[in-house]
Amino acid sequence: MRLVDAEQMRELDRQTIQEIGIPAAVLMENAGRAIAEELIRWCVLRSEQQLPKEPEGLIEEDVLGMGRLACQKSPAEIRQILRQEHWLMLIGKGNNGGDGLVAARHLMNAEMSVTLLYVTVPEQITGEAAAQVQAARALNIPSRVFGEQPLDFAGYTGILDALLGTGTSGVPRGSYAALIEQANGSGLPMISADLPSGVNADTGEVYEPCIQARITVCLAFLKTGLTQYPGAKVAGDVVVKDIGIPASLAETDEPGSFLLTEEVLIRELGVQPSRRRDPDGHKGTYGHVLLAAGSAGMSGAGLLASKAALRAGCGLATWALPGALAPHVLSAVPELMLAPIGDGGSKGWSQAAADEVLRLLETRSVLAAGPGLGRFEGEGAFLRALWEGARRPLVLDADALNMLAAAGGPAAWKRRDAAAVLTPHPGEMARLAGVSTAEVQRDRIGLARRFALEHGVTLVLKGARTVIAAEDGRVFVNPTGTPAMATGGAGDVLTGIIAGLLAQGLTAVQAAAFGVYVHGLAGERAAAARHNPASLIAGDIIEHL
Numbered sequence: 001m002r003l004v005d006a007e008q009m010r011e012l013d014r015q016t017i018q019e020i021g022i023p024a025a026v027l028m029e030n031a032g033r034a035i036a037e038e039l040i041r042w043c044v045l046r047s048e049q050q051l052p053k054e055p056e057g058l059i060e061e062d063v064l065g066m067g068r069l070a071c072q073k074s075p076a077e078i079r080q081i082l083r084q085e086h087w088l089m090l091i092g093k094g095n096n097g098g099d100g101l102v103a104a105r106h107l108m109n110a111e112m113s114v115t116l117l118y119v120t121v122p123e124q125i126t127g128e129a130a131a132q133v134q135a136a137r138a139l140n141i142p143s144r145v146f147g148e149q150p151l152d153f154a155g156y157t158g159i160l161d162a163l164l165g166t167g168t169s170g171v172p173r174g175s176y177a178a179l180i181e182q183a184n185g186s187g188l189p190m191i192s193a194d195l196p197s198g199v200n201a202d203t204g205e206v207y208e209p210c211i212q213a214r215i216t217v218c219l220a221f222l223k224t225g226l227t228q229y230p231g232a233k234v235a236g237d238v239v240v241k242d243i244g245i246p247a248s249l250a251e252t253d254e255p256g257s258f259l260l261t262e263e264v265l266i267r268e269l270g271v272q273p274s275r276r277r278d279p280d281g282h283k284g285t286y287g288h289v290l291l292a293a294g295s296a297g298m299s300g301a302g303l304l305a306s307k308a309a310l311r312a313g314c315g316l317a318t319w320a321l322p323g324a325l326a327p328h329v330l331s332a333v334p335e336l337m338l339a340p341i342g343d344g345g346s347k348g349w350s351q352a353a354a355d356e357v358l359r360l361l362e363t364r365s366v367l368a369a370g371p372g373l374g375r376f377e378g379e380g381a382f383l384r385a386l387w388e389g390a391r392r393p394l395v396l397d398a399d400a401l402n403m404l405a406a407a408g409g410p411a412a413w414k415r416r417d418a419a420a421v422l423t424p425h426p427g428e429m430a431r432l433a434g435v436s437t438a439e440v441q442r443d444r445i446g447l448a449r450r451f452a453l454e455h456g457v458t459l460v461l462k463g464a465r466t467v468i469a470a471e472d473g474r475v476f477v478n479p480t481g482t483p484a485m486a487t488g489g490a491g492d493v494l495t496g497i498i499a500g501l502l503a504q505g506l507t508a509v510q511a512a513a514f515g516v517y518v519h520g521l522a523g524e525r526a527a528a529a530r531h532n533p534a535s536l537i538a539g540d541i542i543e544h545l
């Protein structure tokens with residue numbers, strides 16, 4: 001599924017109207033009707049008590065209403081349900097409000113009670129939405145203007161939020177702010193048109209106040225801001241509805257952004273998720289991962305990463321570790337080869353170890369470094385030697401990223417010929433980019449894309465809805481995973497998976513995207529297999545790969 005920001009959405013609207021010749025009023029009609037359809041669907045599910053108590057954070061797509069209202073009810077029965085409903089429609093003065101007016105008209109036609117609540121006097125509504133104000137008047141849809149009398153929510157069964165859409169600029173002001181606050185306080189379920197009013201459509205930043213929606217009916221294309229927290233949270237469940245904008249218009253040469261679905265993995269990234277193994281393949285066919293990881297007290301990180309690499313399908317895995325640790329982990333994973341590195345008995349790493357790692361790498365296909373490495377004297381030179389000397393794909397995680405940050409980031413060193421995949425969590429990303437963690441989280445997609453482009457790396461910015469940015473500027477947002485995966489070692493598992501996929505010949509962006517996707521999926525399955533998802537531990541993810 002393609003993602004767009006507000007600017008791209010405006011450009012797509014413009015092209016559809018001016019170059020293709022579809023009138024703006026038709027788009028607004030389609031938008032309002034799509035909202036009405038989802039609102040009706042929601043009311044029917046509610047009447048059947050089929051709604052989950054809380055939104056589930058789903059993102060779905062609907063083209064031409066295909067099969068969305070999969071119920072056995074007749075139109076007469078549906079109208080009967082809608083007669084029990086009375087929705088308050090919050091109408092802003094831009095086109096988002098226009099969509100809300102169209103929806104109100106269709107809902108009234110379906111025999112639902114609706115009342116319009118204009119944020120300002122409707123005479124102030126100009127442009128495309130003005131015609132919808134006239135239609136609403138001609139049809140005598142009950143209406144009032146916010147602030148002219150006290151707002152009483154008694155008798156209403158839901159609220160449609162059509163206050164602000166992609167035209168939002170900054171924190172909601174004036175009547176918008178007051179109305180959003182009161183709507184949030186009403187306790188009524190809310191459905192947002194295009195995006196919850198008060199969310200930044202591009203970044204997912206949530207302004208104060210912001211509508212807390214149960215469902216967001218996103219129009220035409222999924223807005224990037226709805227895929228990232230906290231925007232994703234206030235949006236509730238998101239359904240993306242087609243409004244007749246030709247999909248081909250979005251397929252430009254510009255590196256795009258995508259929600260990472262199986263379809264995107266296959267069609268945009270060329271990954272074959274269920275590729276069969278060569279019938280006469282042998283362990284050498286599937287690559288050999290070399291892992292530089294672990295130190296005193298942190299050998300578990302190396303174990304998890306190397307085991308995950310094997311489960312991801314590489315033929316062989318060697319774990320390079322401080323020599324004095326080796327006897328302690330010898331039998332933990334019998335499938336694994338160990339390469340003890342000279343440590344003078346310290347169970348730690350040193351600058352000199354880089355030469356040994358590079359020598360081992362000569363006969364291996366990919367190097368992953370970082371999990372449980374610890375920090376040590378000469379670490380900058382150690383990592384620089386790997387960065388500049390490893391002529392195979394390199395995955396850097398955890399302490400290796402902190403070393404990279406301390407050394408001034410990738411800009412300080414020679415650009416690599418072979419691929420580099422960096423897998424920071426927000427704190428590590430902050431150190432790499434020289435900004436605060438809050439700044440990283442404010443615009444994860446934008447930051448990840450800029451960093452990947454600038455440094456020619458594949459960047460995996462972890463956290464709920466992990467962002468994968470490719471060196472060509474494409475961005476993929478991962479929808480799989482569960483909060484149960486917020487547990488020590490889950491990141492080490494991801495490092496191993498990505499390395500294991502690289503060893504099998506996937507490109508950096510393929511391995512990063514597919515790796516993040518299956519890591520999340522395995523986590524979901526592992527969580528579902530537990531009596532309580534909170535008891536999931538990282539090793540469970542490996543078992544469900």
Ligand SMILES: NC(=O)C1=CN([C@@H]2O[C@H](COP(=O)(O)OP(=O)(O)OC[C@H]3O[C@@H](n4cnc5c(N)ncnc54)[C@H](O)[C@@H]3O)[C@@H](O)[C@H]2O)[C@H](O)CC1
Pocket residue numbers: 013024027028031092093094095096097099163164165166167168169170171172173174176193194195219243
């Ligand atoms: N052809 C199309 O363009 C289609 C658009 N659709 C819908 O239209 C909105 C975008 O509409 P737009 O008129 O550009 O902007 P908004 O309605 O989101 O809001 C503009 C309105 O609000 C005021 N405003 C902006 N920010 C603030 C703020 N922080 N506080 C207070 N007031 C604010 C501003 O002055 C304007 O008056 C899009 O999301 C779709 O819902 C249809 O989908 C059809 C095609």
Ligand SMILES: [K+]
Pocket residue numbers: 096161162163164165192193194195196197
């Ligand atoms: K809205």
